[in-house]
Amino acid sequence: MARRRKGDDISGWVVIDKPAGPSSNAVVGAVRRALDARKAGHAGTLDPAATGLLAVALGEATKTVPALMNAPKTYRFAVRLGAATTTDDAEGEVTATSAARPGDAAIRAALPALTGEVMQAPPAFSAVKVDGRRAYAVARAGGEVAPAPRPLTVHALTLEERPDPDTAILSMTCGKGGYVRAVARDLGAMLGCHGHALWLRRTATGPWAEGDAVPLAGVGRADLRPLEEALAGRPRIDVDEAAAAALRHGRPVPSPGPDVHGGWAAGPGGSAVALVRREHGVLHAGRVIAPGGAAA
Known part of the structure; x- marks a missing residue:
């Protein structure tokens, strides 16, 4: 046991x-x-x-x-221009250098191509799986690994500061699965000067x-x-005590209104009952929240 x-x-x-x-x-x-x-x-x-x-x-x-x-999550990060690294950040070994240093206008002109619905290739040193193995495990063992590009939604990407010719500080808001290191790498490649992430800080999450x-x-x-x-961004459906009890036991309940996928049911007092979907006027429970699940 x-x-x-x-x-x-x-x-x-x-x-x-x-x-x-x-x-x-x-x-x-x-x-x-x-x-x-x-x-x-x-x-x-x-x-x-x-x-x-x-x-x-x-x-x-x-x-x-x-x-x-x-x-969505928001990041503030610094891109060091002029060098590419094995890890796409400052901890890796330098693999290529350039004396070119693009101006602010060139950086801003490149950012729209990295914004919106894009395909982003994760760094070689990342936790994504390639042929059943973590990419970083293959890379650390000296093997060559190239994770396939994946879809990513980048809501916003802006140049915030330019403290010196070697450094550009950016802000990015993106969806699930985004790699700041990959943005630094790809921006450097687009500008023809190489680049890697010097530091990054997550400034907002949900x-x-x-x-x-x-x-x-x-x-x-x-x-x-x-x-x-954590559920603030999802549709909330208020239910009475009887419906809350039924949902917690996995039983569907009538719920008029438009179909909702990815919503949550709130019982009397606003406490979460379950993650739910509403189809054709019927509310179905997914993950059920035990009574007393609110913060103590």
Whole structure:
């Protein structure tokens, strides 16, 4: 029999301002231990060297992770022009250099091609799978790996600052699966000067911005946020107590209104009951939120 994980059944989100150094999983583990939570996860990996918002889900909030994984995220990052690296960031070995330094106008003119519905090739040093193996595992072993381009929605990509000829600071808001390192690499290639990401910081994720984040050091239960906050971008369907009870037992209930996919049902008081879909006037439960799943 599997040993039951120790900890309390607390639920909610903690939005951490991740420092440079620890992996995203290490941050999740630290939050789980600090709050003595039984179950934890996160909604969107940040590389160890990256900083910024890492949303950590506890307890029943882990059932809402998919909603936040698909939500837009915003990054502020620096592109070092003039050099390409093996990892597309400052931690890799330099593979090519250039003396060319494009001006601000050239950079701004290149950005529309990287905006909108694009195909982006993940970095060789990334967690995507190629022929059943993680790309970074192949790359670290000295093998050649070229992850296939994948669709990505880039809502906005702008040049924010130009502190010196070698550096361009950009801001990007994108959907699920975007790699800032790949943007730096592709921008450098388009400009004919090579490029890599010097640093990056996630400044927003789903409904949360920098002002909502708390430092990892000293995090506690007072920092817990209601799990419903992660569902703010999805259609909300209010139900009465009887319908809430039926949905929690997996039974469909009548619900007039247009069809809704990817919504959530809220019981009396606004607490989440389940992730739902509404088809032809009938509400069907997907992931069910246990009573008391709101933040303690």
